[in-house]
Amino acid sequence: MSYTRDVGALARKDFLLELRARDTLPAMLIFVIATLVVFHFALPAGSSDLASNGLLWVAILFTALLGLGRSFVPEREGGVLDGLVLAPCDRSAIWLAKSLAVLAFLGLVELVALPAFAIFFSGIDGTTIAAVVLADLGICAVGTFLAAMASAGRARELLLPLLFLPLAIPIVVGGVGASVVTNGGRYLAFLALYDAVFAIICWASFEYVVTE
């Protein structure tokens, strides 16, 4: 299907850009490890495992924000976004490709962060990993969408966290719930619901974000 090919071509471009610049991925990696270390000092002695579990989600969220903040910078430089909008592809492909790229980066970072968390704090079970995967989908879908809007405005580094955090609260609830509660299935279902609802909205309305 040509839509898939367009998404592929666009995602390829995003990976190429990161390979060339090599700044976002290392920054995210260092940031997440540094955050985990900060959390160690931020948690008073005798804090439960539950508290540190909650902090894992904070770390993921803010690391993702770091990556998302830079996601549309290449498109705003040199006005390339117009070039992509002019192309015959569906505009939502631009959003989807970028989300997939951010998802890949976030996933790579988590491949390091989750084991680090397990070493620094407490173990991670299967439900937590499933929750992380589902949460990542939501974070990348919504985050990329908002990043496209924020990058068009003036105070873009300030704006993205403001726009993103309220929308991320349900993700945190789903994630923490799944990690902490013994039978976390409900929370995984909730995360899937969140992903479905917001992915559809993002997919349908990205067109309006890039045209006037």
Place this chain on the structure above:
Amino acid sequence: MIRARQVEKRFGEKRVLRGLDFELSRGGFLLVTGANGSGKTTLLRLCAGLALPTAGELDVDTSREHVGFLGHEPLVYRELTALENLELYGRLYRVPERRERIGMLLERFGLWDARSDRVASYSRGMTQRLALCRALLHEPTLLVLDEPFTALDADAAELLDRELAERRDRATFVVATHDPARIEPLASARLALAA
């Protein structure tokens, strides 16, 4: 090909275009002139499909895959090479025989030797030439060019002259320029915008 009826474009309270009427038939060449701030760029963006009019009607009788646009910005990724940029656009526009076409264009515009260098390292003139390659890559039938001679040295400008002349019969043109004398011979219609 293009029909404008009472086209108006507003940004907030600022009205950049008002009461615009014109018609451009297929194969025509519209020369758009006007001082800075008269709305040339806005009009061209409307014709290319990057924006919609606030009021009035603008019918452009062609789909996006046949439109070639050259704006004030080059619309290329600075961190990628010329080849990579054109590869991307070639894929998105489903250009047949992509590699050959890219090679031919780069060669014609004197960028073949710099094809694997990052666009960030290019001079303004080279970037403008690359932007032209990008605009022409998919053999568009509607060419919307916003001040295409900007930053081009004498040789490159001559090159562009030849390209325009060569394509004159195969495409419809909307060209905005500060230097109408150069393109005047090609024009079939003129539109002067007042600020």
Place this chain on the structure above:
Amino acid sequence: MSSPNSRLPALAALALGLVAAATALVFFFAPLDADQGLSQKIFYFHVPIALTAYACFGWGAWKALLHLWKREPSADLESYVAIHQGVIFGALTLLTGSIWARASWGVWWTWSSNQLVLFLVLFLFYCAYFMLRFSVDPGPQRANFSAVYALFGVALIPVSFLAIRLASDFIHPTVFTSAGPQMSGNMFFTFCVCLAAMLSLAATLNAVELSGKRLDARLRELREALA
């Protein structure tokens, strides 16, 4: 459709009348609650204000949809004003909720009221709406962004509600039960009048702000045209 300005005095009169009636009913007609006493009366304002805020956000989202779908020229402004009203009523919801919490349980804030927590999240969300508008220059792009964001908000309301319900499992046990729908006839009547009062108040403020902004825009337009 008659011009909005002609309806404004009538609307304002209606709102004033309803608010006066509602206040009278709350203090003189509605029965005194056995457990909570006088402080329970805040409920008659708190819940209608909350529902009115939801209605404003919903109206704002509807106008946003009209902007994107039908490209109605006035829809962006109407959406913005509706959401502005929603934030004002939202702030009032948090305020009255806080007063109620203080009067009933002696704390200024409680996480166990799902309603209140939901409002806090929405409040933050719609505050960011204004940040978004301020950071983009006026024009079609800003209108599109605002409209899309308003639609996100409307989707966020049920999703957040669900999230907060789920969160109460592991965050705080639900400690209290608010006055549910088992209201006596007198209570229900009072409640309905209060709801009508709040809604008409919102509609009036909405109309006032809209006409003010429209006048402002017209003035600036004329200034531009003359310049």
